[in-house]
Amino acid sequence: MIQLKQGVRLHVLPTKKYKTIHIYARFTTRLQRERMTKRSLLSNLLETNSANYPDQTKLSAQLAELYGASFGINVGRKGNLHWLNIGVSVVNGKYVNDPDILPQAVDFFKEILFHPNIKEGSFDVQTFALEKENLQSYLESLNEDKQTLASLKLQETYFTEEAQKIPSFGSLEDLVHETSQSIAAYYQEMLANDQIDIFVIGDVEEETLKGLFAALPFTDREETKPEIYYSQPVSNVIRESQLQESVIQGKLNLAYSTGIYFQDKARFPLLVFNGLFGGFPHSKLFMNVREKESLAYYASSSFDTFRGYMNVQTGINSQNREKVLHLVAEQLQALQKGEFSELAFKQTKAMLRNQYLLGLDRPQNAIEIAYMEQWMPGTYLTDEQWLARLDAVTPQEVEKVAKQIQLQAIFFLDGGQ
Known part of the structure; x- marks a missing residue:
């Protein structure tokens, strides 16, 4: 494990098992209801475009340049923790005789994370409106799949803590209040405060990766380890x-x-x-x-x-x-x-x-x-x-x-x- 900054860690997992190199970053924070929908909407915005790739076509073209690299952002939870995950997978340059692929993949990662489509404290208005509408449609559609509905309703019935009652991707009630400014402000907060673990798995060398990731503009943050387990007292009443x-x-x-x-x-x-x-x-x-x-x-x-x-x-x-x-x-x-x-x-x-x-x-x-x-x-x-x-x-x-x-x-x- 390499400490890039306080609270920011790089984990290199060398293996010759794959012909690809996987870069995976996990942003971890304490699970709180007021953050969950923000993080879900933010993950969609970061995945859609960026400052230098201001639409999906340009973003896809850049992935195509990287020999058809795959890329995705999602959210999840584990006990009392909430995650925002960013994944980039590229072919190992050794197999296509192109040593620049890995540095270019790290540049792409940097672009997505540090240069989102934000101007003057707001996410791009058009992108924001579309992604908010998409998330709203998704959350509304959960009621249509009755198996999912029943599963979510059971959690709502069982758990006593608000943040545990709702799914990791948030709720319609909380989505209503979000604006392009509130999510841009939350993006800055997440980037400055979340615990960050970056994993690179593939046929790679630690020193090379240390040099590539040390150059990224991460900042120190307080190192915290929230209690990962959520426990709830057993009740005599069902x-x-x-x-x-x-x-x-x-x-x-x-x-x-x-x-x-x-x-x-x-x-x-x-x-x-x-x-x-x-x-x-x-x-x-x-x-x-x-x-x-x-x-x-x-x-x-x-x-x-x-x-x-x-x-x-x-x-x-x-x-x-x-x-x-x-x-x-x-x-x-x-x-x-x-x-x-x-x-x-x-x-x-x-x-x-x-x-x-x-x-x-x-x-x-x-x-x-x-x-x-x-x-x-x-x-x-x-x-x-x-x-x-x-x-x-x-x-x-x-x-x-x-x-x-x-x-x-x-x-x-x-x-x-």
């Missing part, structure tokens, strides 16, 4: 909410507290538990709720070890709500009693192992591991260590995890069919 819409398929989604976080030893038993509960096609939810009883069009579970949260998603005929609730509870109880076959247990581990090994081919995977080690030292595991931890999980540990899972919230989209 929170419920419901929407009535004329849809063919009802949605019954359930939220649970796991009390298990990324650094906990129980993370690996939780992985296996989730695979047996609803993570795979041989899981109890899939086999018993969907296949055997034919009570659901789909039934699955997933979890978040940065918020101690797990959810179950089902698509059902609305009149079967109580039957499905009861049947899902039965599947959890069966796992709490250790009622799963050795075959299902071994199959789950084998599928988790395959998932992990497939992920090793993705540059993003290496970036996330390096980021986690930066923010949470001591979490790094070699591939052998990760697989050994998975392999060591016992049926008793899975049973113990199952007993920790507590239902906290129910959201029901009633189709009234």
Whole structure:
């Protein structure tokens, strides 16, 4: 890790695995509701054009010049952190006999980040109007996809903190108030205050990259490490909410507290538990709720070890709500009693192992591991260590995890069919 400025770090991840070089910058701040929509709109504005490439055509032409480089900006969250991510991927100059590609890619990165389409304290009016309208349309469209709607409504029902209730890309209510001036002002604030991690992965040399990135006009900022984990006290009262819409398929989604976080030893038993509960096609939810009883069009579970949260998603005929609730509870109880076959247990581990090994081919995977080690030292595991931890999980540990899972919230989209 190279400290470019205080709070600005360069991570070089050399590998001969790829013919491309990936430059990836992550801006990290504490998750706060008032920032989320700003950051989402800002990411769209930075991705659309810049001062020297004032329209999308010019920006695309520059990417074409870089042998068809790919480029994208998005936002995301992890527990109590909010991210704005900038990614540029270019072919390694060694393969096209052009040593200038990497410096040119870093110049492009500099252009996007330090020279946005801002004049006199405002983003370009036309670009701003278009991107604000696009984000509004996207946020409005979320209500059309009923599965997404149900998932977001469940989070709104389960979480007690405002920033956790809304998606990482913000809300319509907050978007209304944003102007080209407010986002330009926030851009300056983000550039000056966010913690910045830049990752470069590919067949590269650290010294070369250090020289290229040290030349960028970053400034010192206070180094902060907000608490990454979000935790919420377990409630004795199950929170419920419901929407009535004329849809063919009802949605019954359930939220649970796991009390298990990324650094906990129980993370690996939780992985296996989730695979047996609803993570795979041989899981109890899939086999018993969907296949055997034919009570659901789909039934699955997933979890978040940065918020101690797990959810179950089902698509059902609305009149079967109580039957499905009861049947899902039965599947959890069966796992709490250790009622799963050795075959299902071994199959789950084998599928988790395959998932992990497939992920090793993705540059993003290496970036996330390096980021986690930066923010949470001591979490790094070699591939052998990760697989050994998975392999060591016992049926008793899975049973113990199952007993920790507590239902906290129910959201029901009633189709009234």
